[in-house]
Amino acid sequence: MAWQPSSRRRLLIGGAAVLDAALIGTGGALRALSPGEPPRLVDEAGHRIAGSLSERVFVPINGIRQGIIIQGRDPSNPVLLFLHGGPGMPEFFLNTTHPTGLENDFTVVWWEQRGAGLSFSADIPPQSMTVAQMIADTVAVADYLRDRFQQDKIYLLGHSWGSFLGIQVAAAAPERFHAYVGMGQVSYQLQSEVAANAFLLEQYRALGDTAMVRRLEAAPVSRADGLSDAWLRVRDDAMHRLGVGTTRDMRSVISGVFIPVWRCRAYTICEKIAIWRGMAWSRRFLWDEFIATDLTTRIHRLDLPVYFFTGAHDLTANHDLSRMYFDQIDAPVKGFYTFDASAHSPLFEEPLRAREILRQDVLFNRVRLADGPAGD
Template identity: 65%
Template sequence: MTVVVLSLTAVLLIGVGYLFAISPGRPAPLRDEAGNSIPGSLSERVTVQIGGIPQSMIIQSVDPANPVLLFLHGGPGMTEFFMELDYPTGLERHFTMVWWEQRGAGMSFSADIPPETMTMDQMISDTIEVADYLRKRFGQDRILLVGHSWGSYLGIQVAEKAPDRFLAYVGMAQIVHQLLSEVMAHDFLLGAYKARGDAGMVRKLEAAPVSMEDGLSPAWMRLRDAAMHGVGVGHTRDIDSVVTGIFLPVWRVRAYTVMDKINVWRGKLWSRPFFWEDMLRDDLAARLTEFHVPMYFFVGRHDRTVSPDLSRTYFDAIDAPIKGLYVFDNSAHSPLFEEPERATRILLEDVLQGANALADAKRSVGLGGVHDE
């Protein structure tokens, strides 16, 4: 028994030691193809006072004179820098890439954050303040704003409120009316699993109701991610589960300390209740359609976390100086990570140029696939 206890203790100590070894809390320097550090490049973790509290971001760029791209992660409260491990975008080669972790999320989580500050108005104000910090630091009058999922719900409201700060807004998996999106996802998954002949999952879905009247049942919230990943319509087309695709990669991020990695999950659990119900029932298309900044949407054809149909309909209703919608045929919820080469080309050739030459012809994004109208 003593030998077993000693062995388990040794394994535990080795595991803890390894975790600390891969958690130095600083991003690696950017390197060229030969493995050499790129002279003049930037790869750092920064903490600044935003909205009265310290908030952190990771900034990476081969050339800090490149256009600044501020990325708004999803959630609420779920950071996304970890995606660069398995789905590298390479955006730091073309942009000064800013992975800000929002109030209450990841590196910016603290038990001392006043709960009363976790409001939509404060999140919008924080985003504008971060943008102003970046504009001043890098000497750029306007920067690029990209929002993903929850970040798109936040980002599009920021773009409407402060258009003078931004070159353009890009909504990836643009939220419109999330409760309706959840109802549509439930219907899609029920049909998909019936077609597969998966009677067990069909029973689970039928016992996990979603409706516009009653909202999301606890059973649906427990089931939805697994059901989506089972048919390739979740966070990415190829993620098998939240554990292998999200939970484990977070623990491998060297830019995080061990406490940061713990705080990713603390922040997600703490932040979500402040915003989730209001976001579910808010219909952006009913109140926010006029913008004074170029608007671009990245839509994953296979996405069911956020309905591509609703994004398409919302896009058509938007009035903006210029706009472009891009359907990513091989993507689910995360086109920037799933098809980075195409996304980068669009950002460089259309978004930065104030053009839409690469935008799709008007297409419907139906549950049976994408087709020209």
């Protein structure tokens, strides 16, 4: 999920106001919603599944204490490492509003990256907040999981910024992973932003929304000049109103992200505050490189199976750009899947189909020819 600095400032300011009001108006209610415990995995009758795993752990990763939420019905299942978006925005909360059911098929690892959420600390050296360090951290987390669960290889899934990071990890350390899955796969984010700006202008003109058209016309975006401050202020609102942002059913970041994070019981109050602090802090260091990097000129071959999950209505990471990037990648097995009812987050929006693909195709390193070429 690629939110921008201006949106971030609004969230932080609004967050402080919401938190103050909640603490004053409801007393301990917010604390009751913040035990800092992920939900237990239960069966249809509501009983805890024997042997299941639902826990938070903190692990030293390359000198920094980093937080991880792990859930799985059976810890002997394949391990799936989920790389969240942002930069700096954990996504476990989305699994509470849009349950994926992944924990039934995998031991799912929701790692919160250096500087994000459970892994945020003001003591993290700013000079360590680089893409190269994030790649090294991801490899170290994978090694921790391989050792803990006694699995020679695990699965890697990156979403949005996590896909920008994940495909670079897959290229750097393919021997550690069975396969790489890119959801909302980034190719060249600046070009995607230019395409989003043009699409939104066309749509709002067709709708006759003159107020939004004026805002967008005053918010230039170009490959030559980059993203204007005005674009950063209007982008999220314009996308979510049309259902082409994070999910098709999300109409604002406040109702779809901010409030659900405060309701998520996996975090304490202090950790929820750290989510917003970490998002703002992380993007100070990582956003510019994320926007400016053209992956299509950097990574052309991956020595492991590669799968892209792309929403037909995704404007955050443009569907057509993801498809063009997929077509130029050389890999032993390739699968491209378009989710017709999804925007930027197919796994959360169409979980049944996504899980079926993961079970039937990804776990067996194969593809359905109707959805994409089989590669070599």
